[in-house]
Amino acid sequence: MEKVKKERLIWLDGLKGLACIGVFVHHFFLGFYPASYFGPVLESGLGGVDIALSREPVGVLINGNFWVNVFVLVAAFLPACAIMRCREEELGSKAGTMILKRYPRLAIPVTVACAVYYVIMRILIATGGNYMDKELNYGPLEYVVHTLFTQYLKEDSTIQGSYWTLHELFAGAYFAILISIPSAKKRPWMLLIYLAAFFAFRASAPSFAACALGVFLADMVSYGRCEAVKEKLGFLRNKRTGTVLSLITILAAFFLGGYPSYVVPENIYRLVKPLAVLLSPIGIHALAAYLLVGGIYMFHSYTDFSILSSAVFRALGRICMGIYLFHLMWIELLGYWLKDKLAGSMSGNTAVLATFAVVAAGILITALVFNLLVEKPAERLLKKIRL
Numbered sequence: 001m002e003k004v005k006k007e008r009l010i011w012l013d014g015l016k017g018l019a020c021i022g023v024f025v026h027h028f029f030l031g032f033y034p035a036s037y038f039g040p041v042l043e044s045g046l047g048g049v050d051i052a053l054s055r056e057p058v059g060v061l062i063n064g065n066f067w068v069n070v071f072v073l074v075a076a077f078l079p080a081c082a083i084m085r086c087r088e089e090e091l092g093s094k095a096g097t098m099i100l101k102r103y104p105r106l107a108i109p110v111t112v113a114c115a116v117y118y119v120i121m122r123i124l125i126a127t128g129g130n131y132m133d134k135e136l137n138y139g140p141l142e143y144v145v146h147t148l149f150t151q152y153l154k155e156d157s158t159i160q161g162s163y164w165t166l167h168e169l170f171a172g173a174y175f176a177i178l179i180s181i182p183s184a185k186k187r188p189w190m191l192l193i194y195l196a197a198f199f200a201f202r203a204s205a206p207s208f209a210a211c212a213l214g215v216f217l218a219d220m221v222s223y224g225r226c227e228a229v230k231e232k233l234g235f236l237r238n239k240r241t242g243t244v245l246s247l248i249t250i251l252a253a254f255f256l257g258g259y260p261s262y263v264v265p266e267n268i269y270r271l272v273k274p275l276a277v278l279l280s281p282i283g284i285h286a287l288a289a290y291l292l293v294g295g296i297y298m299f300h301s302y303t304d305f306s307i308l309s310s311a312v313f314r315a316l317g318r319i320c321m322g323i324y325l326f327h328l329m330w331i332e333l334l335g336y337w338l339k340d341k342l343a344g345s346m347s348g349n350t351a352v353l354a355t356f357a358v359v360a361a362g363i364l365i366t367a368l369v370f371n372l373l374v375e376k377p378a379e380r381l382l383k384k385i386r387l
Helices: 011-032 035-041 049-055 057-062 064-085 088-127 140-153 161-185 190-204 206-222 225-232 239-257 267-271 273-279 281-302 311-318 320-342 348-384
Strands: none
Touching (some): 011 057, 011 064, 011 161, 011 311, 035 049, 049 057, 057 239, 064 088, 064 161, 064 206, 064 281, 088 161, 088 320, 088 348, 140 161, 161 320, 206 281, 225 281, 239 281, 267 273, 311 320
8 A cells, every 4th residue: 555645734733732731731730739630638729629630531631741742742753754754765865854953943942942041040030039939950051051962861850840851852753763764665563663662661761652652653644554444444434433433532532641640540540540550650641642643633534624723723833832841931930929919819719810811821922922033933044954
């Protein structure tokens, strides 16, 4: 079977934007309602709703580990698809360009964001406006070294808590590119290699498990294996049946995506606990990310309807890097101060809601400006130097 055409999966941009929003909401709830993550070991600050979010399926809405896995899986899926869909004679140059481009494409926006954070922190410390008494853990030279190299080579969150995933986004993309090269001739046995990599990561580096599943999905999509399964299983050729099954797959993804990250599973999640013992909670969330992306892809094969391809979600996708890089800055450097100020004139929960609105607006505006002033010029620069 020939490789499928090189269509652009526009909805992936919307999904990346949605995932970044999910990570922001997770960190906001973690900061203001920590029981939404740690469960009943902490006192509820939201009338029990936050505790329910820590252990019920609805918790998928703020489960940061699930949304991070979605983002990491997509970050592996896209380069793997690019490798698998190129012509064999172009494979070497394509892979080489992607390998060379990966670092500057990620490092330029990250370095700018780290520089902005450093300047803001210096100003706050010097003027006495450091409300949460945050510290800069490095001197100027150490900060530069850490910004340019260290945080890509290992999981680290000393600059910003969310930046630990830079390692996965950087190294995970290289893994996806390199392991996809042997697949260029459509070798079916490579599917077993991807699964072996998934379980190897589960044992030694669970946060990379989604990378292996992203490459597995890329192989299924790029070589028409999904279509082949559809042809062999006659009932999948029926549009209504296929649409229903794809929706069930998406619902299963959201169910697994809500699996507790910290709380001991109770209620319905006790049924999933044996699988979590085998895969680990992070493995569960990686599997959920795979089902979500795969389910959406399957849904699109039966219908043209797509919320994620709408203008709003595509816009979120374009600015998702800025959302990722700046959301914790807004929460930590403004959010806590603003909430305490507002709490003097309104109820605590109302103050949190107002803070959420201000912080969310600030993040979106910052991400938009960052995209216009940093990301787009950087992309044009890389194109000029043919990277």
